[in-house]
Every structure is written in C-alpha cells, then in structure tokens.
Amino acid sequence: MQVFKAMTRVMRKRLLSAMIYIIVFLVISVFIANVSNKDNKFELTKLRICVFDEDDTPESRALTEFIGKSNDLVELENDRDTMIDALYYMQVNYVLTINKGYAEKIAAGDTADLFGSYHIDESYSVVYMGQFLDEYTTSVKAYLAMGRTMDEAVAATEESLSQETQVDMLRVDKAGNSHFSVDFSMYFQYMPYVLVSAVMIVICQVLVTMSRKDIRFRTNCSCLRDSEYTFQLFFGSGLFVLGVWLLLMIVGAVINEEMYSGRAWLAVFNSLIFSVVVAAIAVFVSSFEPKDNVLNLITQILGLGMSFLCGVFIPTSMLSGSVLSAARFMPAYWYIKANNMIADIQPYSFEGVMKCYGVQLLFVAALVLLTLLVRRVKYSGAAIGTSVKKAAVS
Amino acid sequence: MFLHILKYELKNGLRNKDLIIWLILFPIVLGTFFKIAFGSVYEKTEKFSTIPVAVVETAENQAFRQVLESIESADEPFLSASFVNKEKAEKMLDDGDVEGIIFSGDKLSLTVKEKGIQETMLSAFVKQYSVREKIATDALTAAPEKAQEVIAALTGETVSSCREIPLTQGNPDIYIQYFYNLIAMVALFGCMTGMHITITNQADLSALGARNNCSPAHKSLSVLAGFAGSCVLQTICMVICVTFLAFVLRVDFGDRLPLVYPAAILGGILGVAFGFFVGSLARVGEKAKTAILMTTTMLLCFFSGLMIGNMKAFVAEKVPWLNEINPAALTSDCFYCLNLYEDYDRFISKLITMAVITVIFIFLGFITSRRKKYASI
Numbered sequence: 001m002q003v004f005k006a007m008t009r010v011m012r013k014r015l016l017s018a019m020i021y022i023i024v025f026l027v028i029s030v031f032i033a034n035v036s037n038k039d040n041k042f043e044l045t046k047l048r049i050c051v052f053d054e055d056d057t058p059e060s061r062a063l064t065e066f067i068g069k070s071n072d073l074v075e076l077e078n079d080r081d082t083m084i085d086a087l088y089y090m091q092v093n094y095v096l097t098i099n100k101g102y103a104e105k106i107a108a109g110d111t112a113d114l115f116g117s118y119h120i121d122e123s124y125s126v127v128y129m130g131q132f133l134d135e136y137t138t139s140v141k142a143y144l145a146m147g148r149t150m151d152e153a154v155a156a157t158e159e160s161l162s163q164e165t166q167v168d169m170l171r172v173d174k175a176g177n178s179h180f181s182v183d184f185s186m187y188f189q190y191m192p193y194v195l196v197s198a199v200m201i202v203i204c205q206v207l208v209t210m211s212r213k214d215i216r217f218r219t220n221c222s223c224l225r226d227s228e229y230t231f232q233l234f235f236g237s238g239l240f241v242l243g244v245w246l247l248l249m250i251v252g253a254v255i256n257e258e259m260y261s262g263r264a265w266l267a268v269f270n271s272l273i274f275s276v277v278v279a280a281i282a283v284f285v286s287s288f289e290p291k292d293n294v295l296n297l298i299t300q301i302l303g304l305g306m307s308f309l310c311g312v313f314i315p316t317s318m319l320s321g322s323v324l325s326a327a328r329f330m331p332a333y334w335y336i337k338a339n340n341m342i343a344d345i346q347p348y349s350f351e352g353v354m355k356c357y358g359v360q361l362l363f364v365a366a367l368v369l370l371t372l373l374v375r376r377v378k379y380s381g382a383a384i385g386t387s388v389k390k391a392a393v394s
Numbered sequence: 395m396f397l398h399i400l401k402y403e404l405k406n407g408l409r410n411k412d413l414i415i416w417l418i419l420f421p422i423v424l425g426t427f428f429k430i431a432f433g434s435v436y437e438k439t440e441k442f443s444t445i446p447v448a449v450v451e452t453a454e455n456q457a458f459r460q461v462l463e464s465i466e467s468a469d470e471p472f473l474s475a476s477f478v479n480k481e482k483a484e485k486m487l488d489d490g491d492v493e494g495i496i497f498s499g500d501k502l503s504l505t506v507k508e509k510g511i512q513e514t515m516l517s518a519f520v521k522q523y524s525v526r527e528k529i530a531t532d533a534l535t536a537a538p539e540k541a542q543e544v545i546a547a548l549t550g551e552t553v554s555s556c557r558e559i560p561l562t563q564g565n566p567d568i569y570i571q572y573f574y575n576l577i578a579m580v581a582l583f584g585c586m587t588g589m590h591i592t593i594t595n596q597a598d599l600s601a602l603g604a605r606n607n608c609s610p611a612h613k614s615l616s617v618l619a620g621f622a623g624s625c626v627l628q629t630i631c632m633v634i635c636v637t638f639l640a641f642v643l644r645v646d647f648g649d650r651l652p653l654v655y656p657a658a659i660l661g662g663i664l665g666v667a668f669g670f671f672v673g674s675l676a677r678v679g680e681k682a683k684t685a686i687l688m689t690t691t692m693l694l695c696f697f698s699g700l701m702i703g704n705m706k707a708f709v710a711e712k713v714p715w716l717n718e719i720n721p722a723a724l725t726s727d728c729f730y731c732l733n734l735y736e737d738y739d740r741f742i743s744k745l746i747t748m749a750v751i752t753v754i755f756i757f758l759g760f761i762t763s764r765r766k767k768y769a770s771i
Contacts, residue, residue: 042506045514084561084734088568089707096556109547115556120734121566124511127442127472128518130556135522137555142529142547146537160528165521166503167513170487297415301423308427317490318435347488 003210003219003232010206011240018198022244025194026251029187033255042167047093047125050076050086057103062154063136064098066161083118093125096133107150111137136161180264184256185343188267191248192274192312192332196303198244199278200285203237204295207286237279245275263342266353270338273360277331280367287374306332316340331363395611396619403623413587417631421580422638428576429643432569440568445473445512448483448492452499458523459498473519496520564734565646568703573645574726575700580635581661581725582691584628588669589683591620592759597768599680607768617763621670621756628662648733657732657745661725664748667755668721674763691722698722724748 049071051064067073074092076082086092097116105114115133119126136157143153209215210233219229249268253259260268285298307313309323310332316324327333338356340346407413437443449462462475475496478486483495487507494506494516502520506513526548533544593599595617597607606616636658639645647654672687697720699705706723709716717723724744731741 042513042517043509044517045509045511047511080561081735081740085707085710087561088566088730088734089704090568091704091707091711111555112553113555113557116559117556118559118561120561120564121440122442123440123566124442124515126558128511128515130554130558131472131515131522132518133556134554135518135525138548139525139529142533142544145543145547146533146540156532160525160532161521163521163524163528165517165524166501167517167520168503168505170484170505170507291411293412293415297420300420304424304427308431314431314435318438319431320434323430 001232003224003229004236007206007210007233007236010209011202011236014202014205018202018244021194021198021201022247025190029190029251029255032186033183042169044070047071047129048074048091049094049096049129050074050083050092052078052095052097054100055098055102059103059106059150059154060098062158063102066136066158067096069162084120087118087120093123094129095119096129103150106137106140107144109141109144111141180262180267180342180344182343182345184252184264185267185339185345187252187255188271188339189312189336191271192278192310192335193303193307194248195244195271195275195278196281196306196332197299199241199275200282200295200299200302202240203279203282204286204290204299205292207233207237207283208289208295211286211289237283241275241279245272263348266342267339270335270342270353270357273357273364274331274335277335277360277363277367280364280371281331284367284371284374287371287378306330309333311336311340315345331360334359334363396615396622399611399616399619400623400626403620404626407587407590407623407627413627413631416586417580417583417628418634421576421635425573425576425635425639425643425645428569428572429645432572436567436569439510444471445494445515446492447473447475447516448486448495449475449477450480450483450495450497451477452497455498455500458502461523473516562734562736564648566734567646570645570647570733571699571703571706571726571730573639573643574729575695575698575722577632577635577639577658577729578661578698578722578725579691579695579700580631581628581658582665582668582694582722584624584631584662584665585669585672585687585691586684587624587627588621588666588671589673589680589687591617591624591670592673592763593680593683594620595763596674596677596766598677613764614760617760621666624666624670625663628666629659632658632662647729650732653732653741654729657725657728657741660745660748660752661721661728664721664725664752664755667752667759670759671755671762674759694720694722698726718747719751721748721751724751 049067051067051073053060053064064073074086076086076092076095083092083095087095095118097118099114099116102114105111111134114137117126117129139157139160140153143156144150146153148156248271249260256264281302285295285302290298309319310316310327310330311319311324312332316336319327324333334356337346338353341348341352341356462473465471466474476486476492480495483492484505486492487495487505490507493512494504496516497503497505502523504517504520506516529548530541530545533541537544594602595606595613597604607613609616633655636654640647640651640654669687672690673683678686695701697705697709697716700722706717706726709720709723717727724747728741728744728748731738731744735741
C-alpha cells in the first residue's frame with residue numbers, strides 16, 4: 001500500500017484548509033439550529049418600527065403603544081443619516097412621525113396628513129403600515145361618528161383591530177410526518193458548497209501531486225501493477241470523501257437532536273450521491289494537472305458557481321427562470337431539487353426524488369468517461385512521445 | 395534609475411499569473427455570481443408590487459367580490475385576485491403563482507405557504523374585512539340612528555393619513571452592498587502586490603531580493619519605485635473591476651459613478667500600503683506572509699459584510715470604532731455614501747481616514763524595511 005501511504009501523507013498537509021471549511025460550516029449550522037423555530041404555525045411578521053411622537057398627547061401615546069403590541073419599537077436618533085443607515089441595513093423597517101395636532105385633527109374627524117413616514121423605497125413595510133394607519137384612523141373616525149368619546153373610540157378600535165383572523169398553512173404537518181423539517185433541510189442545502197470546497201481542495205491536490213512527472217515515472221518503473229496503483233488511488237480518495245460525508249452526517253444527526261428517520265434517509269442518501277459526484281469532479285479536474293493557483297480558482301468557481309446558480313445560497317424561488325434552466329446542467333441543481341422535494345418546499349413525489357438521484361448518477365458516469373478519455377489522450381504513448389520530443393528539442 | 399525599476403516592476407507584475415487570477419478574473423467571476431444570485435432578490439422580497447392571490451368562493455359573497463374589484467381598479471393595486479376552485483388554488487400556491495388563498499363565504503379565511511410580510515399583509519386585508527363588519531354591527535346595535543354616518547365614515551373616499559417623505563434618491567437595494575464589498579476585497583487584495591515590494595527587496599526572501607540588495611541603486615529609491623509600480627498595477631485592477639461591475643453587470647452605484655473610481659483607487663492604494671507594511675514587518679517567509687495577509691483581508695471583509703449582508707450595521711452597533719478603522723468597511727462605506735447621501739461630508743471624511751491610514755502604513759513600512767543587514771543568507 002505504498003501509494004495509499006504516500007497519498008495520506010500529502011492529504012495530511014492539505015487537511016487543515018479542508019477542515020476550515022467544514023468547521024465554519026458546522027459552527028454556522030449549530031448557530032442556525034439554535035435560533036430556528038421548528039413549528040409550522042402561521043405567525044404575523046413583526047416589523048421593527050421607530051415612532052417619533054411630535055404630538056405627545058394621550059391619543060398619540062395610545063397609538064404608539066398599540067403599534068408596539070404587534071411590532072417591535074426601536075429608538076433612533078431623529079437625524080437623516082441615522083435613519084437612512086437604519087432603513088438601508090433593515091435595522092428598522094418603518095420610521096413613523098405622528099405629526100403635531102394629531103389628537104385635535106382626529107377628534108374633528110379629519111384624517112388627512114396625520115402622519116409622516118420616512119422611507120428610502122416603496123417597500124412592503126411602507127405599504128402595510130400605510131394601510132394599517134388608514135384603517136386605524138378610519139375606525140376611530142367611525143366610532144366617533146357613533147357618538148362615542150375619544151377614549152372609547154380608541155379602545156373600541158383597538159379591540160376590533162385585535163381580532164384574530166384564521167390563517168392556515170398549506171401543509172401544516174410539514175415537519176411532523178416527514179421527519180425532515182424545513183429548518184433541518186437548510187443543513188443539507190448548504191452542504192454542496194462545503195463538499196465541493198473541502199473535497200476538491202484535498203483530492204485534486206493529492207491526485208495532481210501523485211501524477212507529477214517524476215513521481216509518476218518512478219511509480220511506472222516499479223513492480224506495482226497499474227490496476228493495483230489505480231485501486232489504491234481510488235481507495236484513498238474514496239475513503240477521504242466517505243470520511244468527510246460521514247462526519248457531516250453524524251454532526252447533522254446531533255444538530256437535529258434525533259437519529260435520521262423516515263424521509264430524512266432520502267436526504268442522507270442524496271448527499272451520499274452528491275459526494276460521489278464531487279469526487280468524480282475532483283478526479284476529472286485533477287486529470288488536467290492544474291497548477292496550485294489555477295486549482296484554487298477552479299475550486300472557487302465550481303463551489304461558488306454551483307452554490308449561487310443552483311439554489312444553495314439563495315432559495316430557488318428567488319432565482320430567475322433563465323438561471324435555473326442553465327443550472328439544470330449542473331449536478332447541484334438536481335441535489336437541491338431532491339432536497340426541496342424531501343423537505344416539502346416543492347411538492348414531494350418519490351419518483352421525482354429518484355429521478356434527481358438518477359440524473360446525479362448520470363453526471364458521475366459522464367465524468368468518469370470524460371476522465372478516462374482525458375487520461376487516455378494525455379498519457380497515451382503518442383502523447384508521452386511528443387512531450388519527450390519537445391523536451392529534447394528545447 | 396527610478397523609471398528603470400518602475401518599468402521592470404510593471405512588466406513583472408503584468409506577467410504575474412496570481413495577480414491576473416485573483417485581482418482581475420476572480421472579482422469578475424464572483425461579481426457575475428453575485429449579480430445572478432442577488433440581482434432580483436430585493437425586487438422580489440422588499441420592493442412593493444401587487445400581491446397575487448387566489449380566491450375560492452365557498453359560498454356566494456357578492457360584497458367581497460365588489461371590494462376586490464374596487465381594489466383591483468386602482469393604479470397600483472394592492473392585490474390581484476384570480477377566482478378559481480380549491481384544487482387549482484392549492485396548485486397555484488404550491489407552484490408559487492399566488493401568495494395565498496382567500497376562502498370567501500360567510501366568513502373569510504386565508505391559507506398561505508410561507509410566513510412573511512406579504513402573507514402578513516394578506517392576513518391584515520382579511521382582518522380589515524371583519525373589522526369593518528364588526529364596526530357596522532356595533533353601530534347598528536349601539537346607535538342605529540347614526541348607522542348611516544358610520545357607514546359613510548367607513549366607506550367614504552379618504553385621503554391617506556400618512557404623508558410619505560423620501561429620504562434619498564439613491565439605490566435602496568441592500569444587496570448592492572455585496573458589490574461594494576467585492577470592490578473592497580479587490581482593493582485589499584492589493585496587499586499581495588504590496589507584499590512583493592518587500593519580497594523583492596529583502597535579500598533573505600528571494601533571489602531577486604539578493605540581487606537588488608547588491609545593486610548600486612539606493613534602497614529607498616528601489617522600494618519607492620516598487621511601491622509606485624504596485625500602485626499603478628492596483629489602479630488598473632480597480633478600474634477594471636469597477637468598470638466591469640458598472641457597465642457589464644450594470645450594478646447601480648447611484649448617479650455619482652465618476653466618484654466611485656477615485657474612491658476605489660484610493661482603497662487599492664491603501665491595500666498596497668497595508669501589504670507593504672505587513673510584508674516589511676517580520677522576517678518570515680513568503681508563504682507565511684501570504685497566509686497572514688489573506689487571513690487578515692478575509693476577516694476585515696467579513697466584518698465589512700462580504701459574507702453576511704448587514705454585518706456592518708451589526709458591527710456599528712456593537713463595536714462602532716471598528717468600522718472607522720477597518721479598511722474594507724471604509725472603502726465600501728465610500729460607495730454607500732455616494733449612493734445614498736445627498737451631501738459629501740461623510741464621503742470626504744471616509745476618504746481622509748483612508749488617506750491617513752495609507753500614509754501611516756507607508757511610513758511604518760519604510761521605517762521597518764530600512765537598514766536591514768544580511769550577514770549571511
């Protein structure tokens with residue numbers, strides 16, 4: 001097993017950079033798992049709202065308090081730049097000014113120009129709060145028209161606006177029956193980037209080193225059989241990929257706080273197939289024997305490219321149709337598609353998931369064939385003869 | 395002699411594959427990915443557009459139909475309804491064609507797929523309908539004689555109670571800041587070219603360094619020429635990067651694009667100065683220096699928001715002084731100020747800070763790289 005031993009020695013040197021990717025991924029995953037909310041019940045979105053009360057009357061204070069009941073009130077300095085910063089970085093969703101004279105105007109039934117809203121764009125929050133304020137003032141006006149006093153009108157408005165509405169989720173037991181919650185699917189969703197980066201960085205480097213001219217010639221003139229050499233190379237690479245995958249699966253089970261069950265196994269199997277795809281990509285890339293800096297660039301392009309185009313970093317629903325049609329030619333697209341189906345983000349069907357597995361395996365087959373082709377052309381007698389001639393001439 | 399060294403420094407730099415890969419190709423590739431991924435996220439998630447909704451009528455509800463029709467007749471309607479049966483509606487919701495299904499009958503109910511602001515708005519709309527119903531019932535039971543007035547107050551044409559005050563004319567898309575940070579990253583990558591000045595002038599680090607040290611050219615002159623060469627190369631990279639983002643990817647930098655270039659170039663020179671300083675600081679090998687510089691650069695970019703969008707706001711809240719001295723944050727802040735602020739005060743103050751930090755790095759770089767003796771190498 002000399003080849004295998006030599007491989008592990010090279011691997012050890014590169015392990016640190018691979019571990020950085022894996023550790024950062026795991027730390028972020030643990031963090032996300034801790035803050036995520038596992039149940040799938042509908043909740044209203046709470047906005048972060050800053051209120052400048054220029055009127056400062058019991059009526060305006062009542063409104064501020066009422067807004068604070070279903071939203072988070074945030075304090076800001078009343079300064080243009082501070083507001084722009086807070087709105088831009090979404091520290092605040094809405095900045096409201098209750099204009100001076102609010103109480104008097106509303107008591108007189110005049111609802112025009114009661115508030116001012118500072119904004120940087122016509123966002124959903126701006127439209128939503130605009131509608132809310134209109135609804136609030138219209139209701140107060142209606143109760144005042146009934147002959148109620150201001151206090152009563154405000155109290156009655158708050159009561160009617162606090163009614164519960166029936167809102168159902170399309171699939172209530174998303175997490176319950178499938179044993180694979182949307183939150184946990186995030187762990188599997190980000191995995192392709194880590195697998196590509198960590199596996200490529202190590203495997204490519206090792207394979208490129210092993211096929212360096214002097215090492216290859218030395219191995220070729222040893223008594224080791226070609227098939228034995230290839231077997232040891234594959235064994236070493238496979239072992240590493242399997243190790244990385246197994247580590248991710250074990251930590252995944254720990255983060256999920258239960259052993260995989262039900263549909264989660266499909267996701268586990270999906271990630272195993274994707275690991276094989278990544279290994280095939282690594283073997284293919286390394287057959288071109290790229291230099292260190294070029295290899296780093298290829299790794300980054302493949303990792304980031306697949307992640308951005310196929311829905312690893314950004315949900316597929318956010319990507320445009322043309323991007324997704326281009327992404328179909330990349331294995332990560334099918335991995336993510338299967339993962340989304342398993343998590344019920346897209347409609348689930350067993351056949352659909354199997355189809356995604358199948359396409360990924362086809363990628364493996366295509367990559368293996370291409371690798372064989374490249375190696376045959378590169379290492380054939382004719383090619384070596386040409387390179388020897390070239391060397392002799394120079 | 396200065397021009398001679400400068401010429402070779404430039405020739406050397408332009409033939410350096412690392413420089414072409416990491417300062418020109420990588421930003422182009424990453425910028426393209428950013429554009430593909432973040433190009434339409436803001437439009438889809440933050441910027442208001444009509445919310446599509448499916449309506450399933452479980453029983454005849456003429457009044458609700460009328461409400462929907464009057465809403466849809468507006469210029470920019472809040473929602474657009476399609477009346478379908480339950481199966482079709484669920485399919486539409488699943489496929490993402492609509493944001494929710496309103497079941498209209500004696501009572502209204504809503505079914506959604508996700509939790510977000512659009513769904514909250516739909517729920518508020520459904521609630522609004524029952525609020526109006528309650529007020530009308532209250533009026534009929536408590537003061538039937540005033541019912542007409544109440545209904546007039548509820549249904550009358552009302553002007554909006556809220557006046558909208560736009561704060562800026564700039565591009566409010568938060569995802570643009572990934573591009574700002576990409577430029578900041580390229581600027582800081584200038585440290586790699588900056589580091590090479592010391593590598594080629596330190597006799598124990600490279601053969602070229604040894605050769606340079608025994609040449610009759612004054613050391614300060616050769617270092618200065620090296621620094622000027624690096625600055626020129628970095629300027630070329632910054633110009634390519636900004637031009638690619640602004641004209642090929644069509645990233646909207648606001649209406650002051652000509653000022654983005656000098657800010658980016660100053661950021662690049664700051665990067666070179668940073669590399670020059672770190673490079674001359676310690677007598678460690680090239681690999682160790684590269685590792686130190688790359689780690690620091692990525693860390694600075696992380697705190698400036700290259701990996702997480704609103705990191706800078708988080709830092710501003712917890713450790714505000716970090717944003718004032720972090721070169722990556724300073725560079726990306728320049729673009730942010732140009733885009734969103736009407737005046738130039740903060741932009742100029744950022745530029746001055748960057749210039750001061752650059753001068754400090756250059757000064758310290760010269761101090762630490764002078765008078766190095768090599769007894770044996």
